Structures are given as C-alpha cells and as structure tokens.
Amino acid sequence: MTDGRARPDPPMAMDFEGAGDGRTNALALLLLSMADDEFVIGFSDSEWTGIGPILEEDVAISSIAQDELGHARALYTLLSELVADGRDADAIAYDRPPEGYLHARLLDHPRGDWAATIVRRYLYDTADAARLDALVDSSYRPLAELVAKIRREERYHLMHMETWLDRLATSPGEPRERLLAALADMAPDAGTVLAPLPGEQALVRHGIIGEPFEAIEARWRKGVGRTFQRLGLPDLAATRDPGRARADHGDAFRALHAEFTMVRRSEVGATW
Amino acid sequence: MTDPLALDPVLPVRERSALPFNDEALDHDERYRHFEEHVTGGGKVESTDWMPDEYRTQVLRFVEMHANSELMGVLPEREWIMRAPTLRRKLALTAKVQDEVGHAQLLYRVAEDLGKPREAMFDDLLAGKTKFHNVFHYPTKSWADIGIIAWLVDAAAIVAQQALRDSSYAPYARTMKKICWEESVHIMHGRDVVVTMVTGSDSQRAAIQEALDRWWGPLMQMHGPRSDRAKDRDIHWRIKAKTSEELRQEFLSIYVPRIWELGLTLPDPVLGLDPATGDWRYSEPDWDELRTVVTNHGPRSEERLQFRRDNREATKWVRDAILGAPRVAA
Amino acid sequence: MGPRRDPRGAAGGGVTESQPADRAADVKGSDGRTLEPWEVFRQEKDGDPMRHGGSVMAPDATLALHYAREMYSRRQESVHLWVVRRADIHDLADLDLLQPPLDRSFKKPGGYVMRDKLAAAREQSGQAKPKANAGER
8 A cells, every 4th residue: 555656635536626616515525425434334234134143133233234325325315416417326326436435444444243343333323423413503404404314313323332332341251352352453443434524614614514523523532432431441542644534445445346336337327 | 953842832831721722631632632623623823822742843843944044045135235236226125135134033033932942943054954945045146136036036935925824823923914014015126126127228138037037947946846735734734724836826827927018038838827727837847956955955055054154153252242241230 | 820931941941952052051030141032012103002013032121122123113113112021921811810601791782682672662652763873962
C-alpha cells in the first residue's frame, strides 16, 4: 500500500460538479457515506445468514442485516432524488468501482468470528446513533424524516449488541479473550465512522447537521469509554489516519465488490 | 443413529384422563389400541401425551428430516445473497433464507420436545446418520437458479406442507400452518424473478431455461417414489395424509401450466395431462439418482456438510459462552 | 397438576448416548447459564387476547424477548409479546376438575329449552309468536 508517491485525495464517487453549490455537494457526500456504511455492514452481517451460532441468533442477525440494507436503500433513494442525474438507487449502490465507495474503514474488516462481528456492530451502532442524533433536526426535511424512522429501528440493534457485548465481556476465558483481540484489531478504525467529512462546514452552516463530526465523535468516544470501563475493557485507541477514514478500502473489499457486482455486470442494463 | 426409544420425554405426561391411552392403569397393549383408535379416527396428539414407541419414532424421524432440510436448504441460496443484482432482490433473498432458518428453528423445537436435544440432531445430520431432501444436494450455478429454486422447489415443498397441516401430531401441524403462510411469499418472489428474466434479454431467458432443464429431474424426484398407501406407516399414523404420488400430481397440475404459459419448455417429452384419467403422465424419475443423492453422495452433499461442520466448530465457543460463568449484575 | 418438571434436570434424566460427553448436566434455573425453552405469547392486534405462538430457546429473558420478536414478529404480525420460561408454567389438564361428569346444564344457555312451554303459553293467550326484533324496547 505504500509506494512512495503522494496518495491522491479520496475520489468523489459521484460527479456532483453539475449538481450545484457547496451545500448540495456536501449533502450528497453525507448521504453517500451513510448509505455506503449501511450497505457494507449489511453485507458483512448477512454473511451470517444460515451459519449463526444458534438458530435463534441466526434469525436475529439476519434481521439486523436486512434493516441496514433497508436503510441503505432509503438513503440511496434520497441521494438519487437529490442529484437527479438519472441514476436510481440500484445504479448508485452497485455501479461504481471499488475506490468509489465511501464507507468507513471500520467496515472493511471482514466478518471475522462472532466476537469480531459483535465488536464491529457495537462500535458502528453506537457511532451511527450519535450521527443520527445530530441529524434528527436537519434542515433537509427528507433526511430528518428518514432519520426519525431509522432511529426507531436502530434501537433494537443497540439493545441486542449491548446484550452480547456484556455477555462476552463478562464470560471469562475464550469469549473475553476473543472480544479483546477483536477490539485491539478494530479500535484504531472505530472512529472512522465519525471522522470529519470534506465540506462539512457547509453542512453545519446550513443546519443540515447539528454540529461538526469532531464534536459528535468526542461525545461518542466518551459514551463508549463509560461502557468499556464498566465492563473492564481497555479504552479505545485513537483513530489511525483520520484524513483517510473513508478511503483505501483494500483487497477484502475489492473481493466483496467483485462478488456483489457479479450478476449485475453479467448483463449491463438488464432488469432483474 | 440415536435410539429414540432411549429418550426421556421432555415434558411430563398430561393427565388427559378422558383419553384412555393416557391411563397408566392400563397395560401397554390396551394403551396402544386406544392410541391407534384415537389417531386413525382423526384425534390429535400433544407432546405430553403417552405415545407408542413406533409413533414417537416415526414422528421424530419425519420432523427431524424436515428440520434438517430447512437447515441445509439455506446453503445453496446463501452465496447468492452476496450477488443479488438489486437492493430489493437482496432484501428478498436475505428474508427468504432467514425464513428457512426460522423454519429450522420451529421444526427442531418440535423435535426437541419429543425428547431429542438439538445438538444430538446436529451431530447425527453432520455424521450422515440422518438425511435431508435431495434438492439441497445440488449446486446453484447462476442467478436464474435462484429464481427457479425459490419458485418451484418451494412450490413442491408447500404442496407437501399444506397436506401436513392436519397431521395427527399437533405441534407439527401447528408449525406447518405458520410455515405455509411464510412460504407463500417465497414462491411469489421466485416467480417474480423468473418472469422478470423470461421477459428480459435473450440471455436472461436462456439462463432461466437452462436452469429449469437442470432442476427438473431433482424436482420430479423430490416427493419420492410411489408408495403403497396401505403399507405407508406415516399415513397409517396420520402423520401425513397424502402419498408421494398424490403430492407430485398436485405439483404438476398447478405448476406445469404456469411454466408453459411463460413459453418455457420442460425436458420430458412424455410430460402431459392424460385427459382420460385426469392424471399427469411423465417419464419415470431416476430413483437411483435420488438414492445416491440422499445418502449424501450428491454433487454438493459432502462440501455442504463439511461447511456446516466447520462453522459449527468455529462457533462452538459462543454456545459455550452462554453456558459459561454467570454474568456480572449490570 | 403443578409445575412442569424437566426430567433432564434435577432428576438427573437419562439423555441420549449421542449427547456430547463434555457437556455438564443442564443446570436448572434462570441464571443465564442454560439454553432452555421459553414459551411465546403474542397479540395480533389491539384488543385481542394474548395467544400462544410457540417457543424459543434462550439463556435469559432479554434474549428470549429478542428471539421471540424475530420468530413471531418479523413481518410485523404482532403488537405485543410475552415470554415465559416453560419451567415456570403451571399446568392443569385434569378432566375431573375441568370437565366434571354430573349435570351442569343449569349453568349454560343450552340448558334452558322453552320451545314447548312457549308454544303452550301462546296458544293459551291467543297470540302469535312475535317477529324477530319486534317490540324491542
């Protein structure tokens, strides 16, 4: 990954130049980053379908994955309406090269074992909740309305993940060890969900988001810190390379991308 | 294979004193006679009733194979969740596969309450001692397969499941009602995929025809060889009500016209309705293939069983975590 | 009647020979340690009674509720759920208590057949049988 030359800025996956002002560009970027987050984590979690640790839990994680995909679909739809360049939600979701995806690096970690899934989900769900809190009064009404619905669905995710985090953290031996290993692996990428977005000043100025991501991230980090302290888990490490929080997705995502675009690419323009 | 006669009933026998087979004062043969009269007369059995060993064994075997099939049936479709070409199709397929896991849960619960622990059933499935339906031993080669399976495999299954809603074993019958309700959505999803592709591009249409040509053989074998109604113990005990042939005829009469109306062909030149008898004629299915496949020598049998063994091993620590040390009070 | 006993528990119940040898005997009690059955009751719509739906295996009430939600309301088919440990359910199915044999027709509407007496009374008073709903106050 290091090859000596300066790495270019993360590419703008969507060509927003013709879409108007800084506000629209920043809003589009926000929607895309949120949609891609939900899309990619939905994928990871849906990998557990059929092979979950207990039958009942298999059904539960599958519901959570479906919720995320549903949220992604709604966000991509909102984005397609905003940009209105003829692309529908599916075209935005599927028809980009791997480097054009703006999901947070936390979600590039592969599914892993159950502890890794719980850790990634816990870190993501808490960060997402903090982000949604800052959007619930958004001046962009369609987003505010969607966020109100999403938050109601996300409550279950948090309840479920907290139950499992608690259970793993307080079960001595292998469960706790695996939890700690997963945390050590993912902690440097945990804050990428709430890393500052390019152009976010416009979002704050126009009231699309309640406060800058830096403030949201700080509050989230404190909240997670309290839970971790209660469970005797180490503090979250600082975010590695926050300037590239949504770039450099790596080989695992590249392979995933090849997989999820396979059928669509087999017949471009077909109806499925 | 686990001897079901060695099982303790999970729940104590209820005192349904008006039902003579539950009367402990009677000897075994009398209880057996009363039970047989009750069941063959349309009476229902609950998990807490006294049952002859033969009945308990038959029901458990029947339910266990059904549960195994739902669990293994997930695997052919699961890989295509990753590849679904639109968001809606991905959601639909994830929901369908989730339902299958849910059905496995419902059915394993019924079997557990007959006295066999879940882990013992998984042990037997993965050791090849118990079976799962033929269709889940075959590969899925394209997105077209997903449409064909969701439509026609689920259709063949629902034909069987609807006939089980009046099973003498009441917990199983109740589960069938819930399962039939959920399966009807799967068939619609599958048919939608098929019709969309059939009316799409030439290569989409060709993919559907190719998938149908490949799956028709296993579909025709799915309900099993013809059996003699008089000798069928599952029918005697009213665990099931219809023979394999009755189910197959029902499947053909509903679905062949729906396949033909899409302009698709079926790879059986003999297939057709005999107006004189009202029955569908068809080429004799390959019963050797069926036997080979359900004894775990199908194209994907071992690979899928091994996949399950590996995943079960990889997640064992999670199950042990639940049975581990008590949680710290929050 | 009385609490349902799980013979696999305190009675040291005989389980199958294929049960994994390294698993300790199931421990009784809702201590978060054991996967055990929880019965699920559901209400389909506002005003309906709670009806039994089925059961889930779970180690405690929290996960039992989550799993009940998954198994019995994935399609938004319930508005309310209860979960109860099967071991906590008390059972009565004794027909001597529930369906005692002596006549109790005086407690049921079907126990009051007046057709002949009414016919005699009408004949006596020279009145016809009133039309349905006629003269309702």
